[in-house]
Amino acid sequence: MVATANYDAVIIGGGHNGLVCGAYLAKAGKKVLVLERRDILGGASATEEIWPGYKVNTAAHMLSLMQPKIVLDLELQKFGYEAVPVPPGVHLVEGVGPVVLWKEQERLCAEFARFSKRDAEAYPKFQAHLARMAPIFRRLLWQVPIDPSDMSPRNLLRLAGLGWRNRDALPVFHDLMDLVSMSVHDYVARWFDSEEVRIIVGYYPAGAAGQSTSIHTPGTAYLLLRNHMRDGSNPAGGTGLSRGGMGTIPTAIAASGARFGLETRTGAEVEEVIVENGRAVGVRMVGGEVIRARAVISNASSQHLFADLVPKSAAPEDFRRAVTGIHGTVTNFKIHLAVEKPIPFAGLKEAGYGDRYPVQVTLAPSLSYVEKAYADMRSGRISERPYMTVQTPTLADRTLAPEGKHIISIYGGHFPAGAGSDQTAAAREQLFERVMDTIALHAPDFDRHWLHRQIMLPSDYEEIFRLPGGSPHHGDLTFDQLFFRRPVRGYADYTTPVQGLFLCGASAHPGGGVTGVPGFNAARVVQRSL
Structure with a gap:
């Protein structure tokens, strides 16, 4: 075995969350190495020249949720990050043809009035209703989940703090519960009469959220908040396409982190997480190279991590069963x-x-x-x-x-699938x-x-990107796999049963999508441990 220099942290997986985590740790003065199995950074947010001259977003394709705080903190615009605005989309509706989804609400409501005057009047109220609850969900993105079953005095104080910080949720508690428990079909049916408006409003949660769901699947309504989960009124810019492809996001993050000493390696496949006396102390690469670190952080899915990389004896059997039971096969x-x-x-x-x-x-x-x-x-x-x-x-x-x-x-x-x-x-x-x-x-x-x-196909995403079941979220974003219970109960705080081993990818809160939040939150937790 050949050992390299020691690091404060080594990160498995060069997707955008792994790079965000690494960039923040490097910015805090830590010595960090990101290891990417493939020959290109980005994971599922990569852009690949699969044919000469064509840059294709093979997986993620929209810049809609990348959080402005991360863009501004890491100064990504200096390194090629740029949002390209796109013109209004079009929805093809049965018996009608194209309906233009104008960005101006008044014009969009005029389109809806073709189907129902009442729906046209309801739409601004519907958006205002979502906008009223969105700040609560946006705030929860940045909070490290707490285990509510931990009755220790320290944890009870943290729970009390969580409740106090989110006390403004109490007046809308029942509305929040409706969003996280109801199907998108039932939720939009409360607001709109016409089938045309219902399919236009409800399409994303029912079909475009990277999950295998029906429009009647409980727990899909909260995905209606998607357009409210990013504040575009700041210097970070708005949403749309990423200039040059989605891959410019991870390359910008890597370049930003490099200013602070962040190291990245591609074509670097991890074979095993090295665990000594119950603690992760580094990784062994395919080929035998050993890289030691005070913290090992996985941007890879928790399923892949504990099935293939962590020795079986290092984690309790009940934890392994819980990880194996994460559902999320996509179609x-x-x-x-x-x-x-x-x-x-x-x-x-x-x-x-x-x-x-x-x-x-x-x-x-x-x-x-x-x-x-x-x-x-x-x-x-x-x-x-x-x-x-x-x-x-x-x-x-x-x-x-x-x-x-x-x-x-x-x-x-x-x-x-x-x-x-x-x-x-x-x-x-x-x-x-x-x-x-x-x-x-x-x-x-x-x-x-x-x-x-x-x-x-989903099998291709599993093979190429190691996404379990082909899921970009590493597991469905359903009520039983959110916040306190992501990826599994008792370990929603980016830690694992193995000391010194952390999660920073879509397996952890708040899940998939190109947001950068799991990486940011994980960096906070890891930094406190170093």
């Missing part, structure tokens, strides 16, 4: 195409979009359509008519493809043809011509 797919021109969806000009192509089109015509796609999957079949979000990022960022060419990224559902599901080339081809057929129904002039393609 979403992504298809990336290199094309010569965007998809010419019908009716855009008549809908008021003019001669432009929209960057993002949602193809989820009705509630029953989305539910049928889910039911097909539950019966073990590829959705006959998949719902999908069709994004053409090159319309807003020409740096992503060669001159005169475009990238189309299609995110949709569902493709059956898990044990026994058909993952053959023939099944992939069937999925592709169904996606193309479905698009053609809404774009009769679509020539279906493509130059390159990539079909990504």
